[in-house]
Amino acid sequence: xxxxxxxxxxxxxxxxxxxxxxxxxxxxxxxxxxxxxxxxxxxxxxxxxxxxxxxxxxxxxxxxxxxxxxxxxxxxxxxxxxxxxxxxxxxxxxxxxxxxxxxxxxxxxxxxxxxxxxxxxxxxxxxxxxxxxxxxxxxxxxxx
Numbered sequence: 001x002x003x004x005x006x007x008x009x010x011x012x013x014x015x016x017x018x019x020x021x022x023x024x025x026x027x028x029x030x031x032x033x034x035x036x037x038x039x040x041x042x043x044x045x046x047x048x049x050x051x052x053x054x055x056x057x058x059x060x061x062x063x064x065x066x067x068x069x070x071x072x073x074x075x076x077x078x079x080x081x082x083x084x085x086x087x088x089x090x091x092x093x094x095x096x097x098x099x100x101x102x103x104x105x106x107x108x109x110x111x112x113x114x115x116x117x118x119x120x121x122x123x124x125x126x127x128x129x130x131x132x133x134x135x136x137x138x139x140x141x142x143x144x
Contacts, residue, residue: 009035022047040087050085050095057127058083061100064125068117069106077105077144098136105144114142 007030011020016037024030030047039046058081069076080103088096100122106114118140122128128136 022052050087053095053127053131054083054085054098057085057098057100057125057131060125060127061121062102065102065104065118065121068121069109072109072113072117074106074109074117077107079104095131095134098131098134100136100138102138102140103143104140106142109142111142115140 005026006024008023008025009020010023012018019034019036022030022033022035034044034046035048036044036046038044040048040050061083062079062081065079065081066076082101084099084101085095086097086099088094090096102118104114104118109117118138122136122138
C-alpha cells in the first residue's frame with residue numbers, strides 16, 4: 001500500500017468575485033489559506049494552483065535528485081531548485097510550461113555525470129511523471 005495525502009478546498013461565490021480557502025489538515029501547513037481569482041490573476045495575497053504545483057514540483061524533484069545522487073555515491077552539500085509554472089490563456093486556461101532551475105553543490109561529481117543524474121531525476125520524480133503532458137525543462141548548474 002502506498003501513501004495517501006489530502007487537501008481540501010472551500011469556495012463561496014462566482015469565479016471573479018468569489019473566494020476560497022485551502023487546507024492541508026494532515027500537515028497543518030495550509031489552514032484557511034486564501035485563494036481566488038485575484039490571488040491567481042491579480043496581486044491579492046493568497047495562493048493559487050500554479051504556485052502550489054510549483055512548490056510540489058520543486059520539492060519532489062529536489063528529493064528525487066538527492067536520492068539519485070546518493071545511489072551514485074554522492075552527497076550534495078546543497079540543492080536549490082526554483083520551479084516556474086506558466087499558465088497560458090490561449091484556447092482556454094492550461095499549464096503551458098514548467099521550468100526547473102537548479103543550483104547544486106555536489107562534491108566530487110563531474111559535470112557530465114551530474115547532468116545525467118539531474119535529467120534522470122527530472123524525468124522520474126513522481127510530480128514530473130504526473131505532469132508529463134506539460135513541457136518541463138531543466139537548467140542545472142553545478143556550483144562550488
